[in-house]
Every structure is written in C-alpha cells, then in structure tokens.
Amino acid sequence: MPTGRKPILCYVTDRRALKTAPVPSDSSPRDPAPPPAHPLHDSIRRATAAGIDWIQIREKDLDARALVELVRFAVAETRGTSARVFVNDRLDVALAANAEGVHLGENSLPPEVVTEWRRSAGRMDFRIGVSCHSLESARAAERGGADYIFFGPVFATPSKAAFGAPQGIERLREICGSVKIPVLAIGGVNLENASACLAAGAVGIAAIRLFQDAAGSVDLPSRLKAI
Amino acid sequence: MPTGRKPILCYVTDRRALKTAPVPSDSSPRDPAPPPAHPLHDSIRRATAAGIDWIQIREKDLDARALVELVRFAVAETRGTSARVFVNDRLDVALAANAEGVHLGENSLPPEVVTEWRRSAGRMDFRIGVSCHSLESARAAERGGADYIFFGPVFATPSKAAFGAPQGIERLREICGSVKIPVLAIGGVNLENASACLAAGAVGIAAIRLFQDAAGSVDLPSRLKAI
Numbered sequence: 001m002p003t004g005r006k007p008i009l010c011y012v013t014d015r016r017a018l019k020t021a022p023v024p025s026d027s028s029p030r031d032p033a034p035p036p037a038h039p040l041h042d043s044i045r046r047a048t049a050a051g052i053d054w055i056q057i058r059e060k061d062l063d064a065r066a067l068v069e070l071v072r073f074a075v076a077e078t079r080g081t082s083a084r085v086f087v088n089d090r091l092d093v094a095l096a097a098n099a100e101g102v103h104l105g106e107n108s109l110p111p112e113v114v115t116e117w118r119r120s121a122g123r124m125d126f127r128i129g130v131s132c133h134s135l136e137s138a139r140a141a142e143r144g145g146a147d148y149i150f151f152g153p154v155f156a157t158p159s160k161a162a163f164g165a166p167q168g169i170e171r172l173r174e175i176c177g178s179v180k181i182p183v184l185a186i187g188g189v190n191l192e193n194a195s196a197c198l199a200a201g202a203v204g205i206a207a208i209r210l211f212q213d214a215a216g217s218v219d220l221p222s223r224l225k226a227i
Numbered sequence: 228m229p230t231g232r233k234p235i236l237c238y239v240t241d242r243r244a245l246k247t248a249p250v251p252s253d254s255s256p257r258d259p260a261p262p263p264a265h266p267l268h269d270s271i272r273r274a275t276a277a278g279i280d281w282i283q284i285r286e287k288d289l290d291a292r293a294l295v296e297l298v299r300f301a302v303a304e305t306r307g308t309s310a311r312v313f314v315n316d317r318l319d320v321a322l323a324a325n326a327e328g329v330h331l332g333e334n335s336l337p338p339e340v341v342t343e344w345r346r347s348a349g350r351m352d353f354r355i356g357v358s359c360h361s362l363e364s365a366r367a368a369e370r371g372g373a374d375y376i377f378f379g380p381v382f383a384t385p386s387k388a389a390f391g392a393p394q395g396i397e398r399l400r401e402i403c404g405s406v407k408i409p410v411l412a413i414g415g416v417n418l419e420n421a422s423a424c425l426a427a428g429a430v431g432i433a434a435i436r437l438f439q440d441a442a443g444s445v446d447l448p449s450r451l452k453a454i
Contacts (some may be wrong), residue, residue, distance in 0.1 A: 063334035064257065064316060089291060096340045107290035113323045220250035 153187025176201025380414025
C-alpha cells in the first residue's frame with residue numbers, strides 16, 4: 001500500500017450465494033450444533049470475529065421487516081468491536097436498526113437527496129456510500145456529498161456481470177485520482193489482486209466471496225491479515 | 228353515515244392495473260395530445276382535481292429512485308389542494324419526497340419502530356398508517372402508535388385475494404368498535420357498498436379500481452360526491 005494505512009475491508013453479504021454448511025467431522029451425532037437462526041448469522045459472526053471493518057447487508061429481496069431484524073442482529077453482534085454495519089439501499093431500515101450508514105446503488109435514492117436528509121436531520125454522523133461504475137458517476141457522488149464510493153467491477157465476477165465488463169486497475173487508478181473521497185474497489189477482488197487495488201489508490205476493498213463462506217472452512221483472520 | 232362527517236376517500240395507486248387509454252375521438256391526428264410522462268400522472272391529476280382526500284402511492288416493484296420521482300410529482304400536484312400523499316412501505320422515500328405519511332403493510336417496518344423514529348426525530352406531524360387483516364393486528368397497530376388503519380378485504384376483490392376471504396361488514400363493525408384510531412375500509416369497496424362500510428363505523432374507504440381509470444371515462448367528481 002502506498003500510504004501504509006491499514007486498508008478498509010468490507011464484507012458484502014449475499015445469503016443466496018451461501019452453500020449449505022457441511023456437518024463438521026468432529027461433531028457428535030448425539031449432540032449436533034443447533035442450526036443458525038438465519039443463514040447469514042454465522043457469516044456475520046465469523047467476519048466480525050476475524051476483524052472485518054465494514055459489513056454491508058445487501059439482501060435486496062428481503063422485505064423491510066425481515067431486513068431490519070437481520071441488520072439489528074449485525075449491529076448487536078458488532079457492538080464493542082471495530083466493525084461497522086451498512087445497509088444497502090434502505091435508508092429507513094438503516095436508521096431503524098441504528099446502522100453506521102446506508103450504501104446507495106444506481107436505483108436507490110439519489111445521494112444528494114440522502115445527504116440533504118442527513119443535513120436537515122442533524123445526523124452528520126450517519127455515513128453515505130455510493131456504488132459507481134464510471135468516472136462521471138464517481139464525480140456526481142462526490143458532488144452529492146457521499147462519504148465514500150465503491151468502484152467496480154474492477155475484475156471479472158459473476159455477481160457484477162450486470163454492471164458490464166471489468167473496468168481494470170488503470171480505470172480504478174483514474175477514479176482514485178479524480179475524486180477526493182475514499183474509493184473502495186469491488187468486483188472479483190481476491191487475495192492475489194487486492195494489493196494492486198490498494199496500490200492504485202483504493203483505501204480498501206469490498207467483496208462477497210472473499211469474506212463469505214458458509215462452511216467456515218476459510219481461515220478468515222489469516223485472510224484479512226494477508227490483504 | 229352515522230356521524231354525518233364527510234368520509235375520507237383514499238385512492239390507492241396500481242399502475243399495473245391501468246389499461247392503455249384510448250385516443251379521444253375528438254383529437255386531431257395532426258395535433259395529438261402528448262402521452263403522459265408516467266402512466267399514473269393522469270390518474271393522480273384526475274383524483275386530485277375531483278377532490279380526493281388521500282392518495283397512497285403503492286407501487287411495490289418500483290425502485291427507490293423511480294418511486295421518489297413519482298411521489299414528488301404527486302406531492303407537487305396536490306400542493307394547494309386538500310389532498311394528502313402517503314407512500315406505501317418506504318418511510319425513507321416518504322420523507323425524501325415530503326409526503327404526508329407512510330402506510331405500512333404486514334412486511335414493512337413494524338409500526339412501533341416507525342413511531343419510535345417519529346418521536347425521536349420530533350416529526351409528530353408525519354402520519355403512520357397500517358394495513359390490518361385481523362382484530363389482533365388492528366389492536367397491535369393501535370398499541371404501536373399508528374394514526375389510522377386500513378381494514379380488509381371487506382368485500383371480494385382480486386387484488387386482495389392474497390389476504391384471504393372477504394372479512395365482511397360485521398367484522399369491519401367489530402374492528403371499528405375495538406380500536407379508537409380511525410379505520411378505513413378496503414377491498415372491493417364500490418359505490419353500492421361504500422355506505423354500508425361507513426355505517427359500520429369506518430371513517431372512510433380506500434380503493435384502487437373505484438378511483439383509478441386510465442381512460443378517464445369515469446366522472447370522478449360525481450363518484451366522490453356519491454359516497
């Protein structure tokens with residue numbers, strides 16, 4: 001990393017990408033571990049325990065009632081830790097669950113609308129992030145008062161295929177050099193290419209697969225230290 | 228009406244139920260009327276001009292960005308009139324568009340969560356309504372601090388089939404006698420049965436089809452006066 005600062009690591013949830021966890025080989029058939037109350041609870045717990053910085057709850061098909069329960073779980077689980085919880089799209093759910101902030105997509109409320117709400121509500125502590133897929137949208141997010149942006153997809157990834165071809169490291173570098181707010185790289189980021197994103201000027205990386213593993217077979221603490 | 232008070236009439240939008248409006252027979256082919264910018268704009272204009280009391284924007288499949296534009300249109304269109312605009316489910320969109328209130332369904336944020344937000348934000352002017360389908364949920368909405376409830380479906384209607392069999396007038400009467408907050412009847416309400424709802428204690432009625440007609444062929448002012 002050029003700055004020497006610790007990168008921000010953001011776990012973006014996707015419960016539909018979770019595989020069913022296999023039964024651990026050392027578990028006793030007569031004393032099975034109870035199944036998690038929610039498929040994401042274990043992933044959130046593991047990421048928090050491993051020292052993740054941000055957790056973005058991004059479960060677009062959940063209704064508000066189910067979503068607020070999940071976000072409240074994450075907020076409670078991260079209390080007393082350094083992890084912070086963001087909610088994708090639903091500002092109201094983020095507020096109701098006392099989350100750190102909201103992360104806005106292309107089809108969410110426009111950033112300037114949410115920052116204006118924040119100003120009038122006197123909630124300058126509440127953070128606002130925006131997903132960007134072009135230099136133009138990155139600059140618009142900055143003008144709109146966003147605190148940070150996600151830029152991507154930097155690399156090829158199935159979950160970001162809807163946002164077009166990979167943008168690549170040079171494009172990421174251009175974005176990082178064009179806005180003053182922090183940029184997190186997203187889209188196909190893994191242990192091998194994360195350092196290139198940081199070297200290009202990203203303050204951190206965001207990912208689903210890198211941080212989410214239903215079976216718990218990945219050594220997440222080591223993985224986080226390696227980035 | 229037992230009370231002699233003017234009933235509250237609430238138009239609930241459903242743009243998917245709109246049929247394409249036929250070209251008026253007196254329009255010139257060389258000077259066609261421009262198509263409406265949004266399929267609901269004309270319906271909202273007509274209902275406002277006819278003297279509707281409430282308009283609930285209920286377009287569950289619209290994303291937040293499209294929804295806030297539509298709600299802002301409705302709020303602007305009703306300015307200076309007695310009509311008030313509510314937003315289904317999305318508290319954040321209702322706030323961003325400066326709507327009168329939010330209307331919560333079974334899968335929305337729980338009423339007590341939204342009323343707690345209202346209290347802490349000092350927004351006691353912001354109204355909160357709740358859809359109820361049982362005596363239990365009506366009482367829970369009242370305890371949760373709701374300002375009013377919708378109860379139904381009172382009569383058979385395709386759009387409310389998901390909420391079970393019609394509850395009927397006697398059930399509506401029981402609900403109206405069991406909570407102190409105002410109850411609006413919904414579900415298959417038409418010109419013939421509206422008076423029975425009001426006689427049962429409802430302060431008003433809410434409907435899609437009764438107030439929404441893409442072709443504009445219904446004399447909405449007369450219809451509203453007849454209720």
